[in-house]
Amino acid sequence: MSKRNNDFFRKKKDWSKVKDELLGCYLKPYISKILHTRKPLIYVDCFAGKGKFEDGSFGSPLIALKIIETERMRSSAENPKIVSFFIELNHADDLQKNLDSYPYAKVIHGKYEDRIENILKEKEGCNIFLYVDPYGIKALQYALFDRFANGKFYSVELLVNMNSFGFIREGCRVFGVPFKEDIVLSELIEYEPTYMDRSEKSKRELDAIAGGEYWRRIIEAYKNELIDGYEAENQFAEQYCMRLRKSYNYVLNMPLRIKRGQRPKYRLIHATNHRDGCLLMVDNICNRWESLRDIQSRGQLELWGETTNNQIVDDKFVQEKTKAFFSQYSVWISLHDGLADFFMHNGPICSTKDVKKALRKLENDRRLEVIREPVLTPTGKKTKFMEEDKGKRVKLRWRR
Numbered sequence: 001m002s003k004r005n006n007d008f009f010r011k012k013k014d015w016s017k018v019k020d021e022l023l024g025c026y027l028k029p030y031i032s033k034i035l036h037t038r039k040p041l042i043y044v045d046c047f048a049g050k051g052k053f054e055d056g057s058f059g060s061p062l063i064a065l066k067i068i069e070t071e072r073m074r075s076s077a078e079n080p081k082i083v084s085f086f087i088e089l090n091h092a093d094d095l096q097k098n099l100d101s102y103p104y105a106k107v108i109h110g111k112y113e114d115r116i117e118n119i120l121k122e123k124e125g126c127n128i129f130l131y132v133d134p135y136g137i138k139a140l141q142y143a144l145f146d147r148f149a150n151g152k153f154y155s156v157e158l159l160v161n162m163n164s165f166g167f168i169r170e171g172c173r174v175f176g177v178p179f180k181e182d183i184v185l186s187e188l189i190e191y192e193p194t195y196m197d198r199s200e201k202s203k204r205e206l207d208a209i210a211g212g213e214y215w216r217r218i219i220e221a222y223k224n225e226l227i228d229g230y231e232a233e234n235q236f237a238e239q240y241c242m243r244l245r246k247s248y249n250y251v252l253n254m255p256l257r258i259k260r261g262q263r264p265k266y267r268l269i270h271a272t273n274h275r276d277g278c279l280l281m282v283d284n285i286c287n288r289w290e291s292l293r294d295i296q297s298r299g300q301l302e303l304w305g306e307t308t309n310n311q312i313v314d315d316k317f318v319q320e321k322t323k324a325f326f327s328q329y330s331v332w333i334s335l336h337d338g339l340a341d342f343f344m345h346n347g348p349i350c351s352t353k354d355v356k357k358a359l360r361k362l363e364n365d366r367r368l369e370v371i372r373e374p375v376l377t378p379t380g381k382k383t384k385f386m387e388e389d390k391g392k393r394v395k396l397r398w399r400r
Ligand SMILES: C[S@@+](CC[C@H](N)C(=O)[O-])C[C@H]1O[C@@H](n2cnc3c(N)ncnc32)[C@H](O)[C@@H]1O
Pocket: 005, 016, 020, 046, 047, 048, 049, 050, 051, 052, 058, 059, 060, 061, 087, 088, 089, 090, 091, 110, 111, 112, 113, 133, 134, 135, 139
């Protein structure tokens, strides 16, 4: 184990705070909703760490367990069942100690890539949530993600931290291409970075991580100076998400930056087959923006509020994007299907509320036709809601 690995748990860094904030805030509404499926939830933290940092801050396992406990107590679902597993290669003993107050939490000592399939065996019909937060890229075997999607589970969701710049650097290394943007990675502070050599075996290892050979063309374009390192990272993240979309209907690519105005350096990727899970994640990101700004205002981080091209996201921008996207629909589409497709196309650039506001304007301007169910309120007035909830349905179509 490298010294840097041990350093990681000394003091919780801003990067980790952001990841934990997003994980924790998503888990609350996710668990509350998923328990109503009446199917067990299997929660797996695949790279769990020590559970607690030396400065006393909670790591992802304690954050998740606290939420699991609260949501289980609060849930009105009948007999809610949640089983949680925490896989850790290097710090399983510390983790076990730190999770003492949760005797039902199962600590698994070993490698995620060796243990996960056994954990998920005989969990057919369950809801599966996997938090995948490795240091480097080496343990991210793409084939496993396909296998999870094809398992006979009730639902599967993945939240993956992907060091996409680290991947590009290694892609350059295996082809002997100098990587000029190494400065980006020195700002990121990598713990146990993955280093590859120039062998065919390393190339195949990168294929296995990426889920295909598409990354090789990106390195070729970088080598020929057709794109710079930022564009290479962007293209890799996009194509990685497209690859995931072969198995998961909804994949969100969430860029994280270190400083305002800079390009993203790191990606959080959320994959699910459930439309509403995707919309929940979009709103989670947008709702957390204020608290994430506190971390950022110390000069460390900038996340959303600008697109990956540093374009400002304001009402006008959302209005234009909404018009451009929904004007494609000449046949009826449900509001939530349309919203999920909007975010698949544009990324999580704003909240679902912002897009609904833009849709209302298009309706008022008579550009969009809307059918609501129920049509009338209990007092006999025409309904005007722009939401799909218990007993409320909305369909949209561009006016011809
Ligand atoms: C980025 S840290 C996880 C931090 C954790 N999410 C938290 O919030 O505290 C990655 C962890 O994965 C562990 N690890 C490294 N390789 C692993 C593997 N192949 N399988 C499981 N755990 C591994 C490391 O020891 C480290 O504790």
